[in-house]
Amino acid sequence: MALIVQKYGGTSVGSIERIQHVADKVIAARQQGHDIVVVVSAMSGETNRLVALAKGISDPPKPREYDALLATGEQVTIGLLAIALEAKGCPARSYTGGQVRILTDNAFTKARILEIDDQTMRRDLAQGTVVVVAGFQGVDADGNITTLGRGGSDTTAVALAAALKADECQIYTDVDGVYTTDPRVVPTARRLDKISFEEMLEMASSGSKVLQIRSVEFAGKYNVPLRVLSSFEENSKGTLIAPEDASMEQVLISGIAFNRDEAKLTILGVPDKPGIAYQVLGGIAEANIEVDMIVQNIRTGSDTTDLTFTVHRNDYKKAFGILQDIAKQLQAQDVQGDDKIAKIALVGIGMRSHAGVASQMFKTLAEERINIQLISTSEIKISVVIDEKYLELAVRVLHQAFDLEKIPTL
Amino acid sequence: MALIVQKYGGTSVGSIERIQHVADKVIAARQQGHDIVVVVSAMSGETNRLVALAKGISDPPKPREYDALLATGEQVTIGLLAIALEAKGCPARSYTGGQVRILTDNAFTKARILEIDDQTMRRDLAQGTVVVVAGFQGVDADGNITTLGRGGSDTTAVALAAALKADECQIYTDVDGVYTTDPRVVPTARRLDKISFEEMLEMASSGSKVLQIRSVEFAGKYNVPLRVLSSFEENSKGTLIAPEDASMEQVLISGIAFNRDEAKLTILGVPDKPGIAYQVLGGIAEANIEVDMIVQNIRTGSDTTDLTFTVHRNDYKKAFGILQDIAKQLQAQDVQGDDKIAKIALVGIGMRSHAGVASQMFKTLAEERINIQLISTSEIKISVVIDEKYLELAVRVLHQAFDLEKIPTL
Numbered sequence: 001m002a003l004i005v006q007k008y009g010g011t012s013v014g015s016i017e018r019i020q021h022v023a024d025k026v027i028a029a030r031q032q033g034h035d036i037v038v039v040v041s042a043m044s045g046e047t048n049r050l051v052a053l054a055k056g057i058s059d060p061p062k063p064r065e066y067d068a069l070l071a072t073g074e075q076v077t078i079g080l081l082a083i084a085l086e087a088k089g090c091p092a093r094s095y096t097g098g099q100v101r102i103l104t105d106n107a108f109t110k111a112r113i114l115e116i117d118d119q120t121m122r123r124d125l126a127q128g129t130v131v132v133v134a135g136f137q138g139v140d141a142d143g144n145i146t147t148l149g150r151g152g153s154d155t156t157a158v159a160l161a162a163a164l165k166a167d168e169c170q171i172y173t174d175v176d177g178v179y180t181t182d183p184r185v186v187p188t189a190r191r192l193d194k195i196s197f198e199e200m201l202e203m204a205s206s207g208s209k210v211l212q213i214r215s216v217e218f219a220g221k222y223n224v225p226l227r228v229l230s231s232f233e234e235n236s237k238g239t240l241i242a243p244e245d246a247s248m249e250q251v252l253i254s255g256i257a258f259n260r261d262e263a264k265l266t267i268l269g270v271p272d273k274p275g276i277a278y279q280v281l282g283g284i285a286e287a288n289i290e291v292d293m294i295v296q297n298i299r300t301g302s303d304t305t306d307l308t309f310t311v312h313r314n315d316y317k318k319a320f321g322i323l324q325d326i327a328k329q330l331q332a333q334d335v336q337g338d339d340k341i342a343k344i345a346l347v348g349i350g351m352r353s354h355a356g357v358a359s360q361m362f363k364t365l366a367e368e369r370i371n372i373q374l375i376s377t378s379e380i381k382i383s384v385v386i387d388e389k390y391l392e393l394a395v396r397v398l399h400q401a402f403d404l405e406k407i408p409t410l
Numbered sequence: 411m412a413l414i415v416q417k418y419g420g421t422s423v424g425s426i427e428r429i430q431h432v433a434d435k436v437i438a439a440r441q442q443g444h445d446i447v448v449v450v451s452a453m454s455g456e457t458n459r460l461v462a463l464a465k466g467i468s469d470p471p472k473p474r475e476y477d478a479l480l481a482t483g484e485q486v487t488i489g490l491l492a493i494a495l496e497a498k499g500c501p502a503r504s505y506t507g508g509q510v511r512i513l514t515d516n517a518f519t520k521a522r523i524l525e526i527d528d529q530t531m532r533r534d535l536a537q538g539t540v541v542v543v544a545g546f547q548g549v550d551a552d553g554n555i556t557t558l559g560r561g562g563s564d565t566t567a568v569a570l571a572a573a574l575k576a577d578e579c580q581i582y583t584d585v586d587g588v589y590t591t592d593p594r595v596v597p598t599a600r601r602l603d604k605i606s607f608e609e610m611l612e613m614a615s616s617g618s619k620v621l622q623i624r625s626v627e628f629a630g631k632y633n634v635p636l637r638v639l640s641s642f643e644e645n646s647k648g649t650l651i652a653p654e655d656a657s658m659e660q661v662l663i664s665g666i667a668f669n670r671d672e673a674k675l676t677i678l679g680v681p682d683k684p685g686i687a688y689q690v691l692g693g694i695a696e697a698n699i700e701v702d703m704i705v706q707n708i709r710t711g712s713d714t715t716d717l718t719f720t721v722h723r724n725d726y727k728k729a730f731g732i733l734q735d736i737a738k739q740l741q742a743q744d745v746q747g748d749d750k751i752a753k754i755a756l757v758g759i760g761m762r763s764h765a766g767v768a769s770q771m772f773k774t775l776a777e778e779r780i781n782i783q784l785i786s787t788s789e790i791k792i793s794v795v796i797d798e799k800y801l802e803l804a805v806r807v808l809h810q811a812f813d814l815e816k817i818p819t820l
Contacts, residue, residue: 016466053490056426058497065496068504069489072482079479080463086475087468094478098508099553143509 001033002167003125007135007157010044011174012231013077022231023084025172026130030090037121037131037164039157040081042073063108067137067147071097074134074153082132092130095120097137097145102156104138104146107288111138111146112214113155116163133160151212158215162222169219169226170238171211176230177239178203178210180404181256185395188405192254193237196244199254199347200226202381205292206257206345216241244349252357253348253402258395260342260388262292263316264374265309265323269333272298272305276330280307283326289315293343293376293383304333308374310385313339341373342391345383346398358382364401370394411443412577413535417545417567420454421584422641423487432641433494435582436540440500447531447541447574449567450491452483473518477547477557481507484544484563492542502540505530507547507555512566514548514556517698521548521556522624523565526573543570561622568625572632579629579636580648581621586640587649588613588620590814591666595805598815602664603647606654609664609757610636612791615702616667616755626651654759662767663758663812668805670752670798672702673726674784675719675733679743682708682715686740690717693736699725703753703786703793714743718784720795723749751783752801755793756808768792774811780804 006029008022022038030036042050050069054061061069078094085092097104100120104111121131135153138146148155154171161169176191178200183189195203197220204213210228219226219241229238270276277296284291294309311319316339323335351357361382365372370393374385386394399405416439418432432448440446452460460479464471471479488504495502507514510530514521531541545563548556558565564581571579586601588610593599605613607630614623620638629636629651639648680686687706694701704719721729726749733745761767771792775782780803784795796804809815 016463019467050486053426053486054493057429057490057494061493062496065489065492065502065504068506069486069493072485072489075482075485076460076463076479079475079477079482080467082475083464083471083479084467086472092475094475096478096555099555145506145509 005161007039010041014044040077041153046073071137098139102138106140110149154212154215158218172231176236202347203257252350262310263339269304415571417449420451424454450487451563456483481547508549512548516550520559564622564625568628582641586646612757613667662760672720673749679714
């Protein structure tokens, strides 16, 4: 008997019929003798409806109130799923984030989970009750309702799995696993049976939409085995995201992640002295804007430098304004920006012991005359920023160049 | 400077535009120097949408989960109204029933308020913040979300006004006050400037839909002056519901209330001995079904009796089943029921010192050949149950017979 946390996304609970289907899946898992905690998102379309109401009144809406509003989306789903489970004879209890005390900081609209009280859930599980928890939300220390930001329901699921020391955290979604790249862009993309936390983290941070990055961080940190599955296909085992093992190390590249959600900002001609990166990026961080890639170039023959970074495209205007203020303070030369960019990343733990991946990547792009605007590398990832219009072409040629459609031989 | 609790119903907050309008009204009251607590219902249509979702899955839905679901309706409105107020420069904070700890019992779907913690609200008011509270909901001692049942938002408003010792509780609705009877049935019905708690209580309990009965009980008990106003008409002062005063006593009949929400049940041939009413009605009460009228007839020349009572029409089937079980236990003769009935009540504190009201009422109905099925009287009310199809006719002739269209001369 295992303790399993299952998470169902908005599409999986998008109608009464689908909620009934989820209830059947939960009951099937329970009948195999498992204790089940279910985390659900808002029904698809519901969050958009609420966002439209709020923004019809004020844009941006006051964050504290916006969170109280958005949190209702998941609360509707937990009520409906618990009703469905009970109607099918399966004891179930629904809980909002506040009711199981998913304690977060008070960064409304993008709060972070600090602590989870597992008492209530354990009591229910001990009584054979299925616990149904609203994803995406929590409460701060003052009892204000908070939300976790984009994809927060995945994070809720993993955080609950960690708090409860669950045997597996299953993320049910509308795709049946993690692919070498987006099959809509590369039809020969292949589903991976297994991927390491580190690779998944890099895939997620580079825009693979299957899982939210924080959920993978959490899962890695607390060693929660994470499985991505389809809510609609019954026979796929999905992709298991787990600690690195021997077989994985043979694989050079696991996948190609990409996104168009970012925008690039450059501050030109800032004095090149210690602390300058902090002065520039500190102001951005204070505004709660997350920075992704950061590249600093040295200008030959000058005592100034240029600093380029990328932020989420939604934060572009705000970041641009802040950067202009910073530029004034630092007497920098200029601020430039571009929100028509795309980021592509090759990810693979095999990269650590293989040279030549970067040069193969650059050669492949050069052959298609695709200009690389920024490069950033980590131990298991090489990311480049290119003009948005070349994105699909670049992903296709890289997928082919690295033979990702083929099952790797061990 | 006064402390005013304002309550806006579903129609008043039924769209973004109307929520903006409510925000303007709140701000206007605040600019007159008042401290404002606002209680809101779900946007019109929203509760029905949620009910349809739940009942599409299971009917009846599990009460605890149903309440968690329905409570989202009001939570959406508090978020949106607080966003609107903040956008107009008025500091505001939204609270769910749980967040201001409106403590109730655990009778899901019809919970009763036990206690309210006014600390958070007082702190906000002291800082000049408008407090926006979700009506209709609370939490029980275990932190489960509860709802107060039909019209519960009025009850929330009055309970908050009582807890905060507010100077006035204003109920904004789509009618501009309390009328002598429903103007849709009697076009000459007249708006009352003032009515006593006792009369309003009898009006409400007899089906006048303007206010929910528990809210009037609360208001009377804690002496909270209650004003019913229109959200849409700017210049009407509505109807003030307040303690009885000298001028009111001159009025014979204040109004005619009626409803079609009830059903009649009779248990025939039960042994006529002490405790029998308790044995019959105790079982109904245990099922949390509210009983309205109760009439017991003595059968001449028999040691058995018949007991008739009315319940809400929604509870009819359930009550019928329970009554059949009770009949078996008591070896009663039969159980009969009718859900095609209507109740009409004449209400007026003047009745206490005037004889002849009942006989005038019965004469008026007899002249129209309307058969009276049940009669029940209180100090300031005479209620009769008749066949549903005569309802409108009966209300019209009674309104005329008692000259209710005329402003009373003092």
